[in-house]
Amino acid sequence: MALSVETALQPVLEARGINKHFGPVHALKNVDMSVFPGEVVALIGDNGAGKSTLINVLTGVLPLESGEIIFTGERVHFSSPHEARAHGIETVYQDLAVAPHLDAVANIFLGRERRQKGVPGLLGFLDNARMRRETDEQLSRLRVRVPDLERRLVTLSGGQRQGVAVARAVMWASKVVIMDEPTAALGVAQTGMVLDLIRQVRDTGIPVVFISHNMPNVFQVADRIVVLRLGEIVAELNPKTASIEDAVAAMTGSSRFSNREVATSD
Amino acid sequence: MTEASGTYDELVTEDLPAWQRYLSRISTSFTPVILIMIILVFAIHERASFLNARNFNDIIIDSSQLVVLSVGMTFVIITAGIDLSVGSVLILSSVVAAKVMIALSGTPQDIARFEFPTQGLGIPVGLAAGVATGLVCGVANGALITRLRMPSFIVTLGMLGIALGLGQLLSGGTSVPNVPPSVQTEIGLRELVGFDVAGQRVRITPPVVIAYSIALIAAVVLNRTRFGRYTYAIGSNAAAARRAGIEVDVHLIKVYALSGLLAGVAGAMDLMRFGTASVGSHQSDNLAAISAAVIGGTSLFGGIGTIGGSVVGAFIPTVLRNGLVITRVQPFWQNVAIGMVLILAVYLDQRRRRAEERM
Numbered sequence: 001m002a003l004s005v006e007t008a009l010q011p012v013l014e015a016r017g018i019n020k021h022f023g024p025v026h027a028l029k030n031v032d033m034s035v036f037p038g039e040v041v042a043l044i045g046d047n048g049a050g051k052s053t054l055i056n057v058l059t060g061v062l063p064l065e066s067g068e069i070i071f072t073g074e075r076v077h078f079s080s081p082h083e084a085r086a087h088g089i090e091t092v093y094q095d096l097a098v099a100p101h102l103d104a105v106a107n108i109f110l111g112r113e114r115r116q117k118g119v120p121g122l123l124g125f126l127d128n129a130r131m132r133r134e135t136d137e138q139l140s141r142l143r144v145r146v147p148d149l150e151r152r153l154v155t156l157s158g159g160q161r162q163g164v165a166v167a168r169a170v171m172w173a174s175k176v177v178i179m180d181e182p183t184a185a186l187g188v189a190q191t192g193m194v195l196d197l198i199r200q201v202r203d204t205g206i207p208v209v210f211i212s213h214n215m216p217n218v219f220q221v222a223d224r225i226v227v228l229r230l231g232e233i234v235a236e237l238n239p240k241t242a243s244i245e246d247a248v249a250a251m252t253g254s255s256r257f258s259n260r261e262v263a264t265s266d
Numbered sequence: 267m268t269e270a271s272g273t274y275d276e277l278v279t280e281d282l283p284a285w286q287r288y289l290s291r292i293s294t295s296f297t298p299v300i301l302i303m304i305i306l307v308f309a310i311h312e313r314a315s316f317l318n319a320r321n322f323n324d325i326i327i328d329s330s331q332l333v334v335l336s337v338g339m340t341f342v343i344i345t346a347g348i349d350l351s352v353g354s355v356l357i358l359s360s361v362v363a364a365k366v367m368i369a370l371s372g373t374p375q376d377i378a379r380f381e382f383p384t385q386g387l388g389i390p391v392g393l394a395a396g397v398a399t400g401l402v403c404g405v406a407n408g409a410l411i412t413r414l415r416m417p418s419f420i421v422t423l424g425m426l427g428i429a430l431g432l433g434q435l436l437s438g439g440t441s442v443p444n445v446p447p448s449v450q451t452e453i454g455l456r457e458l459v460g461f462d463v464a465g466q467r468v469r470i471t472p473p474v475v476i477a478y479s480i481a482l483i484a485a486v487v488l489n490r491t492r493f494g495r496y497t498y499a500i501g502s503n504a505a506a507a508r509r510a511g512i513e514v515d516v517h518l519i520k521v522y523a524l525s526g527l528l529a530g531v532a533g534a535m536d537l538m539r540f541g542t543a544s545v546g547s548h549q550s551d552n553l554a555a556i557s558a559a560v561i562g563g564t565s566l567f568g569g570i571g572t573i574g575g576s577v578v579g580a581f582i583p584t585v586l587r588n589g590l591v592i593t594r595v596q597p598f599w600q601n602v603a604i605g606m607v608l609i610l611a612v613y614l615d616q617r618r619r620r621a622e623e624r625m
Binding site for chain 1: 487490491492493495498499501502503505506507509510511512570
C-alpha cells in the first residue's frame with residue numbers, strides 16, 4: 001500500500017553518491033538512498049556496515065565528504081545536527097538520550113524551552129504551564145501513556161522513557177524522524193509500544209528511518225528495507241515478499257543478491 | 267520536579283531491606299531533622315544561654331558567609347562538578363578588596379595617620395574589586411575545565427593553591443592592617459532592622475540581608491528559569507543536554523563564574539564583618555560549603571539538589587560550633603560531628619543512586 005503511493009511522490013530526503021573515509025577505511029561507498037513521505041524505511045546491516053555513519057552524515061553529525069544530500073527538493077548542507085533539526089529532521093538515539101532527573105515535560109522541551117511573555121521571559125522564566133499543555137496534547141495524540149508528567153524519568157520504565165524520547169522527536173520533526181536502534185535497550189512489551197509509535201508517526205505522513213538489528217521488528221514495521229554491507233547498499237527488499245533469511249543473507253554477503261534490487265522509482 | 271516525591275522513593279527502594287528503605291525514605295528530609303535534633307539537644311542542655319533570640323541572631327549572622335558559598339557550590343555540584351577553590355578565592359577577594367580600599371581612601375600619609383579622607387570612593391570600589399576578583403577566578407575555573415577538558419576537581423584544586431598563594435603574597439602573609447574602620451562600623455555591623463524579642467535585641471545587618479537575598483534569588487533561578495533547568499539537565503545527562511542543543515560548555519563556565527562571584531561576595535562580607543582581610547581563616551571553607559550542599563541533599567553525582575537544603579546544611583556547622591561553645595564542650599567536636607553527618611549523607615545518596623540503576 002505504501003509502495004504504490006511512494007512512487008508518485010518526491011523523496012523528502014535523498015542521499016546521492018555519498019562517500020566517507022575514516023583513515024584507510026572506506027566506510028560509505030557511493031551510497032544512494034531515498035526516504036519518501038509516509039513510509040518506514042528500515043536500515044539494516046551488520047556491525048560496522050555503515051548504518052550509523054550514514055545517519056550521522058545525513059544529520060550533520062559528520063561532514064559530507066563527497067556526494068550530495070537533497071532535502072525536500074533542494075540541495076542542503078548540514079554542518080551540525082542542530083541545522084538538521086532546524087530543518088525538521090529529528091533523531092532518536094538508542095541510549096535513551098534523556099535527562100533522567102527531569103520530568104517528561106522538561107525533557108520534551110529541553111533546549112527549546114518556552115519562556116514567559118515580556119520581562120520575565122527575557123530573564124529566563126519558564127512558561128511551565130504552556131509546556132505542560134503542549135506535551136499533554138502531543139502525548140495523547142501519539143497515545144503515549146506517561147503516568148505522571150511531573151514525575152522524573154528515573155521513576156519510569158525503559159519503555160515509557162523511550163516513549164518520551166520518541167514523543168520529543170516526533171513533536172519537533174516536521175519532515176523526518178530517524179531512530180537509531182530505539183528498541184535495543186527494551187523488553188518485549190516496551191518494544192511493541194515503540195513499534196506502535198513508529199506506525200502512528202508514519203500514519204501522520206512523516207517518514208521514519210528505522211535502524212535495527214532485530215529482524216522480526218524490522219519485518220513487523222518496515223515498508224521497505226535497505227541493506228548495507230561494508231559501506232555499500234547491497235539490497236533493497238520489500239518485507240511483504242522477502243523473508244528474514246533473504247535479509248540476513250544480504251547482510252552477511254552469502255548473497256543471492258548479486259544485483260541491487262530497487263523497489264522504488266528513479 | 268526537583269523535590270524527590272514519596273512515590274519515587276517507594277519505587278526505587280522497594281527491593282531494599284526494611285531499615286535501609288526507612289533510611290532512604292527519610293534521606294530527602296533528614297537535614298532539617300538533624301538540624302532540629304541538634305538544636306533540641308543544646309536547648310535541653312543549656313536552655314538559658316542557647317535558646318534565646320540573641321543567640322539565634324548570632325547564629326544567623328555567623329552562617330551568612332557559608333550560606334553564600336553553599337549557594338554557589340550547589341549549582342556546581344548539581345552539574346556533577348566540584349569547586350574546591352571557594353575558600354581561597356574568598357581570601358584573595360577580601361585581600362584585594364582591602365588593598366584597593368586602602369589605596370583609594372587616602373594618601374599613604376593619610377593612611378599612616380589612620381585617616382581616610384576619600385573612603386567614600388575607596389570603600390565601594392574596594393568591595394567591588396573584591397567581588398570582581400572572585401568572578402575572574404570563577405571564569406578561569408570554568409574556562410579551564412571546559413576548554414582543556416580537565417576534571418573540575420583538579421582545576422579548582424589548582425585554583426585553591428593559586429588564589430591562596432596570591433592572597434598571601436599580596437598581604438605579606440598576615441592580616442591586612444589599616445582598613446578603613448567604617449567598612450565594619452558603618453556597613454558590616456550596621457543595624458538595618460532591629461527589634462526586641464523577650465527583652466533581647468535582634469539585629470538584621472547587611473551580611474544577613476545579602477546572604478538571604480542571594481539564597482532566595484538563587485532558589486528562584488534554579489527552580490523557575492532556563493538557567494536552572496540547564497543546570498539540572500547537564501548534571502543529569504550532559505550528552506543528552508548537548509544533543510538537545512544546549513551549549514554545555516558555555517553554561518558550565520557561567521556556573522563556575524557564579525561560584526567564583528559568590529566567593530568574591532563572601533570575601534567582601536568578610537571585610538565588612540571583621541574590618542580586616544585575614545589570610546589565616548577560611549582555608550577549610552571549601553569543605554564546609556561542599557558539606558553543607560551534600561548534607562542538604564545535593565547529589566555529588568549531579569542532577570539533584572536544592573538551595574533550601576543547602577541553606578539548612580550550612581546552618582548545621584554553625585549551630586554545632588555555637589552550641590558546643592555554650593555547653594563548654596571542646597568546639598573541635600564540631601569537626602567530628604560534621605564529618606560523621608557528611609559520610610551519612612553521601613551514603614544515603616549512593617544507596618538512592620544504586621537503587622535507581624537497578625531499575
